[in-house]
Amino acid sequence: MITIPWLGKGKRQSGLAGVAIHADGVALAQVQREKGRKPELKVCEFVECTDTQELRKILRDLVRRHELEHSVLNTVMAPKDYSLLQVEAPDVPAEELRAAVRWRIKDLIDFHIDDAAIDVFELAGPERG
Numbered sequence: 001m002i003t004i005p006w007l008g009k010g011k012r013q014s015g016l017a018g019v020a021i022h023a024d025g026v027a028l029a030q031v032q033r034e035k036g037r038k039p040e041l042k043v044c045e046f047v048e049c050t051d052t053q054e055l056r057k058i059l060r061d062l063v064r065r066h067e068l069e070h071s072v073l074n075t076v077m078a079p080k081d082y083s084l085l086q087v088e089a090p091d092v093p094a095e096e097l098r099a100a101v102r103w104r105i106k107d108l109i110d111f112h113i114d115d116a117a118i119d120v121f122e123l124a125g126p127e128r129g
Helices: 052-065 094-105
Strands: 016-022 025-032 040-048 072-076
Touching: 016 052, 025 052, 040 052
Parallel strands: 016 072
Antiparallel strands: 016 025, 025 040
């Protein structure tokens, strides 16, 4: 796991940055958004690396070089690193929904439910009558 404690301090810059860490390196992109103008791709870079310790240094250098220390940073996860299960929402109060979904999916996953990070969100769809 890589933590970046120096991101997010101070005044945020406009725009959005994204990072994707792969087995063979790190990809970084930044889009600048200004009112009344089309978004502009300011940074799009991939640096090869297979060593975790070196990857930290590369990521730190990329962020500093492109002055992204105060940008909003999104992390893109590889599909192999997460799973998305769609289940019918249990008929429970909103504050109990996450616990109810946890109970509902425990037999659908191939690892212990206590090792799962579970969140819920509503998908828009046709209204039910």
